Amino acid sequence: MGSVYALIDANNFYVSCERVFDPRLHHKPTIILSNNDGCIIARSEEAKQIPGLKMGVPLFQVEHIIDACGVEILSSNYAVYGDMSQRLMWSLGAFTPALEVYSIDEAFLDLTGCLNNHRDDHYSRDDEETLDDLGRRIKRTVRQWTGLPVSIGFAPTKTLAKLANHLAKRRPELRGVLDLTQADGREEALAQTGVEKVWGIGRAYAKLLQDAGITTALELSRVDRRWARQRMTVVGARIVEELRGVSCLPIECCPPPKRSITCSRSFGMIVESVDELREAVRFYTARAAVKLRRGGLAAGGVTVFIQTNRFSREDEQYANAWTTELALPTDSTPELLGWTLEGLKRIFKTGFRYKKAGVMLHGLVPASPLTIRAWDDKAFQRSRRLMETIDKINGKFGRDTLRFGAVSNDESCGRWRTRFAHRSPRYTTRWSDLVQIAN
DNA sequence: TCTGGGGTCCTAGGACCC
DNA sequence: TCTGGGGTCCTAGGACCC
Numbered sequence: 001m002g003s004v005y006a007l008i009d010a011n012n013f014y015v016s017c018e019r020v021f022d023p024r025l026h027h028k029p030t031i032i033l034s035n036n037d038g039c040i041i042a043r044s045e046e047a048k049q050i051p052g053l054k055m056g057v058p059l060f061q062v063e064h065i066i067d068a069c070g071v072e073i074l075s076s077n078y079a080v081y082g083d084m085s086q087r088l089m090w091s092l093g094a095f096t097p098a099l100e101v102y103s104i105d106e107a108f109l110d111l112t113g114c115l116n117n118h119r120d121d122h123y124s125r126d127d128e129e130t131l132d133d134l135g136r137r138i139k140r141t142v143r144q145w146t147g148l149p150v151s152i153g154f155a156p157t158k159t160l161a162k163l164a165n166h167l168a169k170r171r172p173e174l175r176g177v178l179d180l181t182q183a184d185g186r187e188e189a190l191a192q193t194g195v196e197k198v199w200g201i202g203r204a205y206a207k208l209l210q211d212a213g214i215t216t217a218l219e220l221s222r223v224d225r226r227w228a229r230q231r232m233t234v235v236g237a238r239i240v241e242e243l244r245g246v247s248c249l250p251i252e253c254c255p256p257p258k259r260s261i262t263c264s265r266s267f268g269m270i271v272e273s274v275d276e277l278r279e280a281v282r283f284y285t286a287r288a289a290v291k292l293r294r295g296g297l298a299a300g301g302v303t304v305f306i307q308t309n310r311f312s313r314e315d316e317q318y319a320n321a322w323t324t325e326l327a328l329p330t331d332s333t334p335e336l337l338g339w340t341l342e343g344l345k346r347i348f349k350t351g352f353r354y355k356k357a358g359v360m361l362h363g364l365v366p367a368s369p370l371t372i373r374a375w376d377d378k379a380f381q382r383s384r385r386l387m388e389t390i391d392k393i394n395g396k397f398g399r400d401t402l403r404f405g406a407v408s409n410d411e412s413c414g415r416w417r418t419r420f421a422h423r424s425p426r427y428t429t430r431w432s433d434l435v436q437i438a439n
Numbered sequence: 440t441c442t443g444g445g446g447t448c449c450t451a452g453g454a455c456c457c
Numbered sequence: 458t459c460t461g462g463g464g465t466c467c468t469a470g471g472a473c474c475c
Contacts, residue, residue, distance in 0.1 A: 034443035041443070058442040076443085103475045202473050233449055235473080262445055311442055358444090418443095 003247055004114070004131065004154060004181055007161040008092060008138065009106030011149045011169065011176075014042035017084045018074055020147035021427040021435055030072040033059060035418045036266055037075050047071060075420035083428040084146065091145045095138055100251045108158055110251040135177035155180040158249045159242035162199040163189065163217060183245070190218035190243065200239045205232055217243060257364065258295055263288040264358020267416040270309070271354045277306060278344060280416040284359040285340045286404055289333040292361055293391060298329035300363025302336060304343035309355035320347040331367045332383045333390075333404055357416075398430075 010016055014032040019025045029046035031053060033039065040057050047053050052065050059066075059073070066073060085104045093099055098110035115129060129137075135152040142150050153164025160180055167189055168178035180186050196206035198217050208231060214220055221243035229237040238248040263284040271277055281304060292299060305321035322343035330336060340359050373380045390402045425433035 036441085036443075038442050056443090060441040063441090106475080200473065204472060233472085235449070256447095258446085260446075264444070266443065309442090 002112075002156050002181075004111040004156065005158050005161040005247075005251070006109040006111055006135075006138075007102075007106060007153045007158065007165040008109065008142075008150050009103075009165060010088060011151055012042060012044055013084075013105035013148070014076065014081055015044040015047075016148050017081050018077070018424055020084070021080070022424065025072055028072050029053075029069060030074065031066075032074050032076050033422065034076060035420075036268055037073075037419060037421055038266070041076065073422050075423040077420075077424050077426065079426040079429045080424065084148065087146045088142065088148055088150075091142045092138070094141070095134075098251055098253060100253055101255070108161065108251055111154070131179040131181060132177055135179070136175075139176055149176070151176045153178050153180065155186075156245050157242040157247045158251075159199050159239055160186070160245065163193055163197070163243075166193065166197055186245070187218060190221055191216055193217040195220050198239065198243070200235060205236065208232070257366075258297065259364060260360060260362045261288050261291050261295075261297075261299075261364070262358060262360045263291070264305070264356065264360075265416075265418055266356045267354070268419040269415040271416050272352070274344070274348045274350070276416055277348060277354060277357060278341060279414070280357050281340050281344050281359060282337060282404065283416075284357065285337050286333055288359050288361050289331065289336050289387075290391065290394075292364070293331050293367070293387060295364075296367050297364045298331040298367040299326065299336065299361035300329040300365060301325045301361070302339045302343070303360040303362070304340040304347070304357070305360075306344070306347060306354055306357045308352050312353075312355075315353050318349060318352045320349075322347045325363065328373060329363065329365050329367075330373075330380075332380070332387055334383060336361070337404060 015025070015030050018030065018032070025044075027046065028044070029050055030044040031040050031047050032042035034041045037059060039059065040053060040055060040062070043053060043055070050065060050069050050071070052062055053071070065071070081104060088105070089099070089101050089107060092107050092109065096109050096111060096114060100108040102108055111131075111134070115131065115134065131154045135154065138152060139150055142148055151165055151169045153161045153166070153168050154177075155161040155164045164178040164180040168174050168176050171178075178189075180189055193216060195201055195209050195215055195217055196203075198220060201209070201220075209215070209220060214223060221240060223240055225237060225240060228240045232239075241248050265280070265284070267280065271280070301323065303321055303323040305319070307319035308315055308317050310317065310319075324339055324343065326339070336359075344357075394401050425435075427433055427435055
């Protein structure tokens with residue numbers, strides 16, 4: 001048998017996480033909202049059946065449907081989703097170390113050779129586990145260990161495994177597992193899959209392909225290599241190869257080092273004063289810096305940006321960004337704050353109604369003290385020890401126990417802060433939010 | 440009234456070098 | 458008529474993913 005990849009992901013991940021802790025939500029149409037409760041970003045199966053409740057739709061446009069159909073709405077609760085994601089990945093790690101965490105709710109597994117362990121021993125053919133058996137065993141295990149329902153696709157390439165997973169979800173008779181490692185059956189599966197569903201084919205390429213008369217994954221797998229290379233770059237050429245069963249994309253067990261870190265948010269309410277904007281930028285800088293240090297990195301460049309509400313027809317629009325390269329990379333919050341606040345001062349213009357701001361760190365390098373700053377830079381080394389201490393305290397007693405800069409006064413009261421009107425408890429990351437069971 | 444956030448990769452074209 | 462050749466680096470923009 002050749003290479004075997006699996007793509008495993010949770011069904012309706014955010015909704016499933018909520019259901020683990022709130023069984024009342026089972027069988028009810030449920031949707032999860034983006035920051036500020038703005039858009040629909042996840043839906044239960046029941047919600048998907050309701051016309052109009054599409055992904056990415058702003059909540060205010062479908063409020064009448066929500067009311068009429070009794071849809072449960074929840075703000076997103078990333079503390080819970082992040083923690084459940086870890087549990088999911090740990091569970092999958094029990095099956096193979098060759099695991100690539102691809103997103104918050106999905107992972108690729110390299111299972112090549114995992115099934116043939118019994119070839120030379122006393123097991124008879126009938127006792128051998130098939131990939132389908134293995135898939136169901138993984139499903140059962142994950143369900144038992146995390147409470148999450150998952151779907152699984154097996155195939156000789158990652159792109160085909162994605163496709164198999166997609167079909168496993170959409171064909172109820174498969175009960176969540178599809179094995180496309182064998183050539184027979186693959187053609188039919190590809191013929192049944194629209195080209196726009198193929199991993200790596202987005203809106204633009206789907207249009208390009210459809211204009212060329214290519215509407216199914218099977219047809220895409222048969223296009224001329226040079227044509228694909230020319231019209232869709234090497235990315236497209238690889239997709240075609242992968243659909244033919246030629247693996248071009250290996251499992252990446254160790255994620256490559258991050259190249260940039262961003263922290264940005266739309267505001268809960270419109271902000272006009274530079275003071276409030278400064279408060280938001282300070283908050284985003286501190287968050288980005290924590291991510292930076294958690295990754296053991298230092299930033300060699302900083303960008304700060306602000307923008308007005310791009311959807312507003314009445315407001316005059318303004319968006320600007322300021323970037324600087326740092327002479328010496330840093331991972332110190334106060335140093336980064338110095339730059340982002342300086343940038344804000346330069347791009348802020350009075351008289352605009354601001355809706356969003358953000359901070360980006362780039363030029364990331366490992367934060368080994370030897371590489372980022374000389375040992376005799378006493379002030380810097382002291383600031384690093386301070387950061388380390390603050391991170392430790394916040395790790396132990398909760399985010400923002402210690403923080404930089406002024407606290408909001410009653411006047412501004414953090415109008416920029418994200419709204420989560422329907423957020424569930426942080427069941428797994430706050431003692432006070434732990435589920436209690438009466439006896 | 441109300442519209443998310445955080446990433447990566449690839450290419451073309453310009454600037455610049457010898 | 459005809460105006461070198463080859464390389465690197467950077468950036469902006471486009472495409473994609475979840």
